Amino acid sequence: MTGNTDVVVVGGGYAGVMAANRLTQRDDVTVTLINPRPAFVERIRLHQLVGGSDDAVVDYREILAEGVRLVADTVTRIDTAGRGVALAGGGTVGYDYLIYAVGSGSADPRVPGAAEFAYPIATLEEAQRLRSVVAAVPATDAVTVVGAGPTGIETAAELAEQGRRVTLVCGGVLGPYLHPRGRRSVAKRLAKLGVTVLDGPGAKVTAVTRDAVRLHDGRTLPSAVTIWTAGFGVPDLAGRSGLSTDALGRLLTDETLTSVDDARIIAAGDAAAPSDLPFRMSCQAATRIGAHAADTVLNRIAGEQPASINLGFFGQCISLGRRAGIFQFAAKDDTAIRLYLGGRPGAKLKEFVCRHTVKHLADEARKPGSLTWVKDDKRRQALRAERGEAAATVERAA
Known part of the structure; x- marks a missing residue:
């Protein structure tokens, strides 16, 4: 390709910012980042916003390369034929390549009353609203947190550390990702904070009302605030733009992160489903996938064959209030192992990870192309096994 190349990045989260910064390696590439908000949201600190220890916002000037044009608006539709995106504020922005990095948000609870009476926490606006709601009720009032993943655990611990009366409803196992040893450590810390943990199949939420939560086993929990x-x-x-997605709505791509429908569209972050086998939603994955998406675009501009994504993991870190945390180590294939770091050292490592995630973005802005990551060849084995199983199924059906 000769002349200038216009690349539009839709979404200014961890993946989108990393991709936009990395694209500035070439002087003949014009990068436009479109994001609904004029500031970057540290999503991994939203529970701190609710607790009042952080605002979870970073100025884009601190992390975005100078050459990237920032447009604060929402993309309403992608016109693949015309290679342009329509904006909610009016007008369109054309592109030669588009990186789809719209991220993720709250899921439809599909539990009676949850949409009306429970408060989500996946976006900045949701967390800010919840902060006000929590602040308005007495500390002695019951708070129920539904969901035992990292966000649920972190929110429960953050509020309990402030003296709130918190119940964590798991609907299954506490911290599904964690190794049993790490899970026991988290349970011990939550108990010390006074959090009541309800796990097992009976603790699945069946209904939410204005002042209570009902469980599968028949229990009704008083709840002034349900999170x-x-x-x-x-x-x-x-999906609205006519592109193929998985059941959750993630863009279906090949292993280079290129849309199965359009070679000009590349996905990054939580909204990417390479080979219909997406990575775990996390900032750890998002930054690396964003970098790989940018590399795929740069390869195509240079007339080179993009590489397949090869991403390994380190583990998962969870804060347990301001004075404790856990880093659950994992194998490269993102499987938790016995090793973990808990207590005060775990809290310090968690804070280190949060700070350095933002630093990685800033470093890429100053020196695009600098981010590297650990590899994992087991993904290729998993893909071969999955495809082999699918082929065998088709053969048996024939």
Whole structure:
């Protein structure tokens, strides 16, 4: 390709910012980042916003390369034929390549009363609203957190540390990702904070009312504030634009992160489903996937064959209030192992990870192309096994 190349990045989260910064390696590439908000949201600190220890916002000037044009608006539709995106504020922005990095948000609870009476926490606006709601009720009032993933655990611990009366409803196992040893450590810390943990199949929420939560086993829990952290959804922009998605709405791509429908569209972050086998939603994955998406675009501009994504993991870190935390170590294939770091050292490592995630973005802005990551060849084995199983199923059916 000769002349200038216009690349539009839709979404200014961890993946989108990383991709936009990395694209500035070439002087003949014009990068436009479109995001609904004029400031970057540290999503991994939203529970701190609710607790009042952080505002979870970073100025884009601190993390975005100078050459990237920032447009504060919402993309309402992608015109693949015309290679342009329509904006809610009016007008369109054309592109030669588009990186789809719209991220994720709250999932539809699909539990009676949850949408009306429970408070989600997946976006900045949701967390800010919840902060006001929590502040308005007495500390002695019951708070129920639904969902036992990292966000649920962190929110429960943050509020309990402030003296709130918190119940964490798991609907299954506490911290599904964690190794049993790490899970026991988290349970011990929550108990010390006074959090009541309800786990097992009987603790699945069946209904939410204005002042209570009902469980599968028949229990009714008084609840002045019910916080919903169970599950994530993704924006439906890809589906509305006629692009192929998985059941959750993530853009279907090949292993280079290129849309199965359009070679000019590359996905990044939580909204990407490479080979219909998406990575775990996390900032750890988002930054690396964003970098790989940018590399795919740069390869195509240079007339080179993009590489397949090869991403390994380190583990998962969870804060347990301001004075404790856990880093659950994992194998490269993102499987938790016996090793973990808890207590005060775990809290310090969690804070280190939060700070350095933002630093990675800033470093990429100053020196695009600098981010590297650990590899994992087991993904290829998993893909071969999955495809082999699918082929065998088709053969048996024939």
